[in-house]
Amino acid sequence: MVALTQDVHLDIRGLGKSFGATRALDDVSVEVRSGSVHSFVGENGAGKSTLGKIVAGVFPPDQGQLVLRGTPVSFHSPRAALERGIALVAQEVALVPQLTVAQNVFLGVEPQRGGFIDRGRLLEQTERLAQDAGFDLRPNALVGRLSIAEQQQVEILRALGRDAELIVLDEPSAALSAKEVEHLHEIVRGLARRGHTVILVSHFLNEVLELADTVTVLRDGKVVQTNPAASETEASLIAAMLGRAAGRAYPDKRPPAPGTAVVLSVSDVHAPGVAGVSLEVRAGEIVGLAGLVGAGRTELARAIYGAAPATSAGMAAGVTTLPGSPSGSLRAGVAMIPESRKDDGLLLQRPVRENVSLTTLPIFDRLGFVRRGMEAEEVGSALTKVSGTPRLEAPASALSGGNQQKLMFARALLAKPNVLIADEPTRGVDVGAKRDLYRLLVEIAAQGVGVLLISNEIEEILGLSHRVVVMRLGSVTAEFEGAEMTEENILAAAFGTAPAAAA
DSSP, rough: OOOOTOOOOEEEEEEEEEETTTEEEEEEEEEEEEEOOEEEEEESSSSHHHHHHHHTTOOOOSEEOOOOOOOOOOOOOOOHHHHHEEEEEEESOOOOOOOHHHHHTTTTTTOOETTTOOOHHHHHHHHHHHHHHHHHOOOTGGGGOOOOHHHHHHHHHHHHTTTTTTEEETTTTTTHHHHHHHHHHHHHHHHHTTTTTTEESSSSSHHHHOOOSEEEEEETEEEEEEEEGGGGOOOHHHHHHHTSSSOOOOOOOOOTTTTTTTEEEEEEEEEEEEEEEEOOOOOOOOEEEOOOSSSSSSHHHHHHHHHHOOOEEEEETEEEEEOOOHHHHHHHHHEEEEIIIIIIOOOOSSHHHHHHHHGGGGEEEEEEEOOHHHHHHHHHHHHHHHTOOOOOTTTTTGGOOHHHHHHHHHHHHHHHSEEEEEEEEETTHHHHHHHHHHHHHHHHTTTEEEEEEESSSHHHHHHSSSSEEEEEEEEEEEEGGGGGGGGHHHHHHHOOOSOOOOO
């Protein structure tokens, strides 16, 4: 742990920031000490990412001051912050996929010889940086062919190549597998050991407690507390974030009645990444689909929904054969919440109203025109069911991650489905929003909807599911129910280290 006598690397004094009528930060003051890992935590919309981006020059503050090693500074761009030794590694990497690792690392500051880029020195410097950081990256590898974890490493190398002393990591593990997260943690510890200061913005509290020396909790744009991480627990951080005790993480399960009708049945599905999968989901049942990253879960979900080409011995929702398209699936009573709300789900610059009604516009059609009054009424009703009350004409981009995810649930409910496929429905949302989404999933199932739930969090699968199906290498390897639903059994099946149960 960092010693309290260390120098203050960055003194944040009275920062304020508004986006329109939304007050994102209100008189925020924090000291970040040199060579430490300092974490900002809070619910979505609490201001933690905004604070990190102000430090890195993405946003200018409306008021207040940053003092860097005793000198007041003002950044109007990330480049200006980088020139003073501060770099941002964002959740969504900003690299040029067509360029190599070396070209991305030194983009704009390439070593020169005679007015031309010295490619030998470029590769040599990148190789040296990667070795010093402990990264297994080939300088000539195309960035577009790397995994998200490897692309994050390229971002970190780019920061180190520009002599960054303070690195802001904004939700770095949100899209990583368990093994990649473990490697990321080693990287963060290594950065601190070598004297770099790290600001970690994360909604994974176990990650925060494992890595951070100091934790600052924000709520509604204000600092609630700053304490040594060693004095905190997940429960104490949640209480500070919410302003109350968290209560139960998962609502009580409501098992479907015996003999309940099957609402989704797929047999011998073949698709890219899927090799002959069969499964059933009954009305009112939540079936968890578990497995390692790359096991084929998302590919199966997309194949069932018609978003990817597939062949099957039989695909049915109730008695209706599923057509091979999302629109046909919606007509058949199958709705889907995709893995990435930003890439596949929302039109972020369009209003909330349009995002919720996007897949059900035909029900509002009259002579080729949308009946706006009916649309607004139905959208408002769907939003009320998911406990979301944003302004209908506000852009989706203005909402927090948790409220954006609730738009996806409202859209699904508007379709009145018999089957809901939920692929990573709580990814990138805070602990409070997770509890809201857990409640929604249980309530949706209690209304007779069959739910196919995909999650990388085994605890989430166990906390919500009535039955768990495990995939490995594109196939179903095991199925667990009742007392057999344990973390050990699921992991063993996912890694292929246990005999398959009856599937």
